[in-house]
Amino acid sequence: GEDVEQSLFLSVREGDSSVINCTYTDSSSTYLYWYKQEPGAGLQLLTYIFSNMDMKQDQRLTVLLNKKDKHLSLRIADTQTGDSAIYFCAENYGGATNKLIFGTGTLLAVQP
Amino acid sequence: DAGVIQSPRHEVTEMGQEVTLRCKPISGHDYLFWYRQTMMRGLELLIYFNNNVPIDDSGMPEDRFSAKMPNASFSTLKIQPSEPRDSAVYFCASSLGHYLVPQHFGDGTRLSIL
Numbered sequence: 001g002e003d004v005e006q007s008l009f010l011s012v013r014e015g016d017s018s019v020i021n022c023t024y025t026d027s028s029s030t031y032l033y034w035y036k037q038e039p040g041a042g043l044q045l046l047t048y049i050f051s052n053m054d055m056k057q058d059q060r061l062t063v064l065l066n067k068k069d070k071h072l073s074l075r076i077a078d079t080q081t082g083d084s085a086i087y088f089c090a091e092n093y094g095g096a097t098n099k100l101i102f103g104t105g106t107l108l109a110v111q112p
Numbered sequence: 113d114a115g116v117i118q119s120p121r122h123e124v125t126e127m128g129q130e131v132t133l134r135c136k137p138i139s140g141h142d143y144l145f146w147y148r149q150t151m152m153r154g155l156e157l158l159i160y161f162n163n164n165v166p167i168d169d170s171g172m173p174e175d176r177f178s179a180k181m182p183n184a185s186f187s188t189l190k191i192q193p194s195e196p197r198d199s200a201v202y203f204c205a206s207s208l209g210h211y212l213v214p215q216h217f218g219d220g221t222r223l224s225i226l
Contacts, residue, residue, distance in 0.1 A: 043217045045214035045215070077181075101157070102155040
C-alpha cells in the first residue's frame with residue numbers, strides 16, 4: 001500500500017521541543033521529506049533525508065530515520081509560535097521517481 | 113521571483129457546471145503536479161507532467177476530470193460536470209528535474225460545489 005501515517009495533532013508550549021512522527025510503507029523510497037503548510041498557503045519544503053542516512057540536522061530541525069521500522073521523525077528545537085502549521089512527511093514512491101506520497105499531516109499548535 | 117501562480121483563488125459554483133482551474137509553473141521548471149486536498153483524504157496526487165507530457169494520471173478520480181498542459185508555462189485542470197464531492201483545495205506544484213529538488217507549491221484554489 002501507499003499509506004503514510006502521522007498523528008493528527010500536537011500541542012506544545014513556546015520554547016519546548018516538538019517531535020512529529022511519521023510511518024511510511026515503501027521500503028524502496030529513496031528520499032523522505034518534511035513539508036510545512038501555513039494557513040491558506042501551499043506546502044513548503046522544510047528538509048529531506050536520504051534513505052541511507054539515520055539523522056540529519058538543519059539549524060533547529062533534526063530528522064531521524066529508522067529504516068527498519070519505516071519510521072521518520074521531525075524534531076523542532078525551541079519551538080516558536082511561528083512554527084504553528086500543518087507538517088507533512090512524504091516519500092518518493094517507487095524509488096527514483098518524482099511521485100510523492102504525502103502523509104495525513106500533523107497540526108502543530110504552539111501555545112505562548 | 114514569481115512562484116507558482118494559480119487562479120482563481122476561490123471558486124463557488126453549482127453542481128453540473130464546468131470548472132477550470134489554471135496554473136502557471138515557475139519559469140524553467142519541467143515537472144508540473146496537480147494535487148487535491150480534503151479533510152477526509154488528505155493530499156492526493158492527481159496527475160503530473162514532464163515537459164508538458166502527462167506521465168502518471170492514476171490519481172485522477174474519474175472521467176469527469178481532465179488535465180492539459182499545452183505549453184511549458186500553462187496547465188489546466190477541468191471538471192465537467194462538477195459534483196459537491198469535488199469540493200476541495202486544489203494545488204499545483206512545479207519542480208526542476210531530479211526528484212530530490214523541492215516541489216514548489218502554489219497557494220491553491222479553494223473549490224466549493226453547491
